[in-house]
Amino acid sequence: MAAVFEATVTAPVNIAVIKYWGKRDSTLILPTNSSLSVTLSQDHLRTRTTIRASPTFDRDRLWLNGAEEDVSASKRLVNAITTARRLRAEVEKQQTDAVPLSQWPVHVSSENNFPTAAGLASSASGYAALVSALAALFELPQSASELSRVARVGSGSACRSMFGGFVAWQAGVAADGSDSLAVQVADHTHWPELQALILVVSDRKKTVSSTAGMQTTVETSALFPERVRAVVPGRMEAMQKAIAERDFATFAALTMQDSNQFHAVCLDTYPPISYMNDTSRSIAALVHAFNAAVGRTAAAYTYDAGPNAVIYALESDMRDLVELFAYCFPRAEDTAPDAFYPNPLGLFESPASVGRQVSAPKVAELAHAAGRSPAGCVRRIIHTSVGDGPRVLPASQSLLDAAGLPRAASE
Ligand code: DP6
Numbered sequence: 149m150a151a152v153f154e155a156t157v158t159a160p161v162n163i164a165v166i167k168y169w170g171k172r173d174s175t176l177i178l179p180t181n182s183s184l185s186v187t188l189s190q191d192h193l194r195t196r197t198t199i200r201a202s203p204t205f206d207r208d209r210l211w212l213n214g215a216e217e218d219v220s221a222s223k224r225l226v227n228a229i230t231t232a233r234r235l236r237a238e239v240e241k242q243q244t245d246a247v248p249l250s251q252w253p254v255h256v257s258s259e260n261n262f263p264t265a266a267g268l269a270s271s272a273s274g275y276a277a278l279v280s281a282l283a284a285l286f287e288l289p290q291s292a293s294e295l296s297r298v299a300r301v302g303s304g305s306a307c308r309s310m311f312g313g314f315v316a317w318q319a320g321v322a323a324d325g326s327d328s329l330a331v332q333v334a335d336h337t338h339w340p341e342l343q344a345l346i347l348v349v350s351d352r353k354k355t356v357s358s359t360a361g362m363q364t365t366v367e368t369s370a371l372f373p374e375r376v377r378a379v380v381p382g383r384m385e386a387m388q389k390a391i392a393e394r395d396f397a398t399f400a401a402l403t404m405q406d407s408n409q410f411h412a413v414c415l416d417t418y419p420p421i422s423y424m425n426d427t428s429r430s431i432a433a434l435v436h437a438f439n440a441a442v443g444r445t446a447a448a449y450t451y452d453a454g455p456n457a458v459i460y461a462l463e464s465d466m467r468d469l470v471e472l473f474a475y476c477f478p479r480a481e482d483t484a485p486d487a488f489y490p491n492p493l494g495l496f497e498s499p500a501s502v503g504r505q506v507s508a509p510k511v512a513e514l515a516h517a518a519g520r521s522p523a524g525c526v527r528r529i530i531h532t533s534v535g536d537g538p539r540v541l542p543a544s545q546s547l548l549d550a551a552g553l554p555r556a557a558s559e
Contacts, residue, residue, distance in 0.1 A: 153249055154200040155284035156545045159277035159538040160190045161268065162308045163344065163458045165403040165450060166383050167410040168317060170366045170376065174359075176325040177224075177304045180366065181380040184316045184387050185308045186460070187336065188344055189535030192492055195270060197258040197277035198547040199285050205253035211554045212258050212274075228278060228302040229254065235298075236286035249286055256281075257547035257554040262530075268346070268456065275302030276309030280538035292537065296330035305358075312336040312536035314391050316384065336534045339394050341462045343493075347473060348528040349427045349455040358453045361414065361421050368418040375413055396462055400448030403460060404435075407450040425455040427477070427525040434476060434518055435459065438469065441514045466531065467495055468511045473529060474503030475515045480524030489529045502529075 162185040170180035208219045208229065219225055236250040258277060260270050279299040283290065296307035296317075308315040313335040320327030356364075365372050383402055390398035414421040424432075428451055435449045447461040447469055461469055470489070479488035485500040496502055506512040549555050 152200065152543075153202065153247065153252075153285060154198060154543065154546060154548065155281045156196065156198040156541040156543070156547065157277055157280040157284060157538050158190050158194045158196045158541060159273045159280055159309050160187045160312065160535050161193045161262075161270075161273045162187045162305065162315065163450060163452070164305065164308070165399070165448075165460070166380060166387055166406050167452075168304050169358075169362050169410050169413065170372060171304070171362060173323075173325070174363065175227075176328075177300050177302075178325050178328050179304055179317065179319050180372075181376045182317060182319040182384050183305075183308070184314070184333065184384060185305070186314055186342070186344070187309065187312045187535050187537065189336075189533045190539065191535065192490075192530060192532040193262050193268065193273070195258055195260050195273035195277040196541070196545070196547060197256065197274075197281045198545075199254050199256050199278070199281040200548050200552050201249045201252040201254045201285060202552060203252050205255055205552060208253050208256075210256040210258070213260060214257075214554055214556075224275075224302050225278075228275060228298055229282065231298045231301060232279065232282035232286060232288070235288050235290060239287065239289070254282075254285075255548060255552045259547060268348070271303035272305040272309045275299045275306035276538055278302065279306075280310070280540070284540050293329050293331055297325060297328065300325070300328065300330075310537060313338060313534060316388070333388055334391055336536045339391070339534065341394075341464070342396070343461060343463050343466055343531070343533050345459040345461070345466070345469060345473070346528075346530040346532070347431055347457040347459065347477070347526050348530070349425065349431075349457065350525055350527050351425060351455045353425070355423055355454050356421050361417070361423075361453060364419075364421070365413055365417040369413050369416040371416045372413045375409055379409065397445040400445045400460065403448040403450050404432075411451065423453050423455060424451050427521065428455045428457055430521060431457045431459075431473070431477075431526075434472065434514075437514055437518060438472060438511070441510045442468075468506070468508050470495060470502060470529060470531065471506040471508075472511050472515050473526065475506050475520065476518050477521050477526035478503050478523045480527070483524070483527065487528065489531070491531065493531050493533065495531060 168183035300307035314333040
């Protein structure tokens with residue numbers, strides 16, 4: 149049997165606590181400011197990608213969740229693959245007996261284990277998986293930071309998914325982007341008590357894409373240059389210190405303030421962009437009310453370019469928070485309890501009990517005062533933890549069959 153040149157990897161989702169918003173170069177994807185994120189566990193949310201190179205393929209082809217996409221139509225995809233091939237060609241120049249993989253077309257199959265309909269961004273985990281799979285297949289000698297520059301040309305936030313734990317994307321100053329890369333601030337074992345909840349919010353409106361939205365912000369917002377110049381540098385430093393010291397109250401306040409400022413510059417964009425909806429705003433108010441009720445900053449919200457909320461909190465507060473959110477934002481009748489609240493970390497014995505009652509008296513008082521939104525405003529609650537970076541999987545996990553076409557969906 150002829151040798152198969154293939155690699156399969158998984159890559160994680162990341163959620164920024166200091167937001168990336170704005171580019172100074174939209175081809176190389178160079179940001180106007182540094183940003184910082186937390187990588188979420190791949191045990192719950194991940195992209196899995198297989199790449200195979202073969203001289204028998206006639207062109208580059210890619211399938212996303214089983215449906216073929218036109219590779220040549222995506223400049224970003226072509227940029228990422230071409231950059232990785234260039235790095236492989238350097239390897240081949242140095243090792244004259246190396247297989248000429250840089251010359252062969254590739255087939256790529258990529259699957260997310262979270263439904264696209266959940267409204268969770270998949271470009272970060274998607275490009276991080278693509279670049280990690282190319283690096284494994286091409287046996288590239290570059291470090292994860294160096295490879296993050298390749299993921300960055302696919303989608304800015306993807307560079308941060310090249311690491312687990314807590315990750316800074318340093319904006320850099322070089323015109324060629326050589327110093328615009330991700331570095332790990334702390335790994336996923338640094339702060340094991342920190343956990344995340346994703347509240348998937350129902351939304352009918354089509355949102356403005358991050359790419360288009362941030363371009364309009366850079367062109368029209370008068371507040372935006374002030375954020376970049378006077379606010380973000382100090383917050384990056386304060387955030388790194390809070391993480392190093394595992395100071396949740398500071399981490400949480402900075403996270404909420406930065407999310408709020410990002411959405412404020414979106415509103416200051418002309419025409420204005422609003423990503424949060426009424427449910428998103430009710431969740432933010434409930435987090436502040438929760439913090440007031442427990443007498444400390446125990447939970448933080450953050451929102452990206454859509455209405456979903458990501459809540460960071462310590463493990464010891466998670467039970468109260470899940471009970472509170474599930475009570476105030478009850479599930480729709482047609483949603484199975486374990487689809488609404490999958491419970492992979494085993495916080496409750498039965499997901500069916502979630503949302504029926506709030507055990508802690510102070511939180512119960514708050515829940516009753518806040519009242520219940522109509523069922524279905526929150527469609528799902530995902531409880532997850534901080535996770536590691538991209539993983540290389542064994543050949544048995546391949547998403548391609550013998551002919552190099554996608555296997556039937558397996559997850
Ligand atoms: C609001 O990385 O999706 O999630 O670089 O144009 O692909 P492109 O944008 P993208 O923007 C993410 C913006 C954000 C904030 C963040 O993740 O830092």
